[in-house]
Amino acid sequence: MANVDQLIKQSRSADEKAEGAAAKLAALSMAAVTEIVASLREDSKTGAWNLARVLLTIRDPEIVPVFLDLMDDANVILRLTAFKGLGFWKDERGRQRLLTELTDQKKDEGRRTLAAQALGDIGDERSVAELRSIANEISKREDVVPAITAPAAVAIEINESALRLLISIAVALAKLGSHEMASTVVSLTRYRGGDEYSEDEVLRTEAVRALQSIVGPGVFAALQAALRDEYAEVWPAAIDALFYLGLKESIGELVALSEKGSPDAAHHALIRLRDLTGESFSGESAAGLSEWWAGHAADYQSNICYRMGKPIKLPTVIELLREPHLQDEVIRELIVITGERFGYNSYAPKKGRGDELHTRAQEWLKENGNRFTVGGLYKYGRKQEPKQVF
Numbered sequence: 001m002a003n004v005d006q007l008i009k010q011s012r013s014a015d016e017k018a019e020g021a022a023a024k025l026a027a028l029s030m031a032a033v034t035e036i037v038a039s040l041r042e043d044s045k046t047g048a049w050n051l052a053r054v055l056l057t058i059r060d061p062e063i064v065p066v067f068l069d070l071m072d073d074a075n076v077i078l079r080l081t082a083f084k085g086l087g088f089w090k091d092e093r094g095r096q097r098l099l100t101e102l103t104d105q106k107k108d109e110g111r112r113t114l115a116a117q118a119l120g121d122i123g124d125e126r127s128v129a130e131l132r133s134i135a136n137e138i139s140k141r142e143d144v145v146p147a148i149t150a151p152a153a154v155a156i157e158i159n160e161s162a163l164r165l166l167i168s169i170a171v172a173l174a175k176l177g178s179h180e181m182a183s184t185v186v187s188l189t190r191y192r193g194g195d196e197y198s199e200d201e202v203l204r205t206e207a208v209r210a211l212q213s214i215v216g217p218g219v220f221a222a223l224q225a226a227l228r229d230e231y232a233e234v235w236p237a238a239i240d241a242l243f244y245l246g247l248k249e250s251i252g253e254l255v256a257l258s259e260k261g262s263p264d265a266a267h268h269a270l271i272r273l274r275d276l277t278g279e280s281f282s283g284e285s286a287a288g289l290s291e292w293w294a295g296h297a298a299d300y301q302s303n304i305c306y307r308m309g310k311p312i313k314l315p316t317v318i319e320l321l322r323e324p325h326l327q328d329e330v331i332r333e334l335i336v337i338t339g340e341r342f343g344y345n346s347y348a349p350k351k352g353r354g355d356e357l358h359t360r361a362q363e364w365l366k367e368n369g370n371r372f373t374v375g376g377l378y379k380y381g382r383k384q385e386p387k388q389v390f
Helices: 001-012 017-042 047-056 062-071 078-090 093-103 109-122 125-139 147-148 158-176 181-186 198-210 219-226 234-245 250-258 263-277 283-299 314-322 324-339 356-371
Strands: 377-379 382-384
Touching: 001 017, 001 047, 017 047, 017 062, 017 078, 047 062, 047 078, 047 234, 062 078, 062 093, 078 093, 078 109, 093 109, 093 125, 109 125, 109 158, 109 377, 125 158, 147 181, 158 234, 181 198, 181 219, 198 219, 198 234, 219 234, 219 250, 234 250, 234 263, 250 263, 250 283, 314 324, 324 356, 324 377
Parallel strands: none
Antiparallel strands: 377 382
């Protein structure tokens, strides 16, 4: 199919035609899949990820068997795409295969981590038992225990791939309603590897990012400490986690960081402050934020979650989907709150998305909105107690 070949070529390009070509390929659905897969096997470098994304935007359930076959493909991009794609489909065939990958101790931790992530995305609570069992087994290993029990003073070589798997399982369990691994993730936000080859900075970042999804004792203190981590990539993950909590105490931390943090961290904190308070802070006014907070802190109550200066209301957040430039950020927030994606696919072209997300979210709200109380803390559709993070 000459037309498909041309679209594949354009999708791999770095120019403005790439997104449009990818959208046309996705519209061809299963008719284009064989040639896309063949092209990726032939060339895994030039614009390969742009092309792989097309497979993740196809809406035909017949793509599921394709993903199942690609899980063992020699091409790493196709393997990664297969795991990610199965997470998008609430398909029992995919769930069972992912459980097999997760529970097979002969598989490397990288594949098992991808399986855990996808199981969390599928959102089927029947996966909890297997996720919990694997987490318990890993947590007892000699090359893992020191990283959990004394994370800041590890003196032996740690299996960091196993730690990464633990973090992924913790997030998956949280998405399925269980926050039982909060203490493990909190510990790993302080992890310092015992040798020069350690990837402890990356692991700390992943642990802090996981706290965007998890509620449990010590979470808030861990986020406070993360704001002072020597590794800069940790900071935005912590800032967003504080924002997702939406607490009065979150605002206080972001105020302090906006005034005294590094320029990049301060800028990110200021953006999240605007989201939480509804105030139009500018970079120039950041120096006076502590004075502003001293005069307004009494307007906020503990154990209440805020958005735009008022106790959070789900309809108010959904209305922000009307703003095209806010959609990606707001939908990520709504996924954490509700557990629903509303048909959102981060890999799909933005062009033409229009009001679809807002319309679908509004329709869902009519049926489910009464489950969400004003000012409540929710993670993936389940109400949490704010004071549990302290």
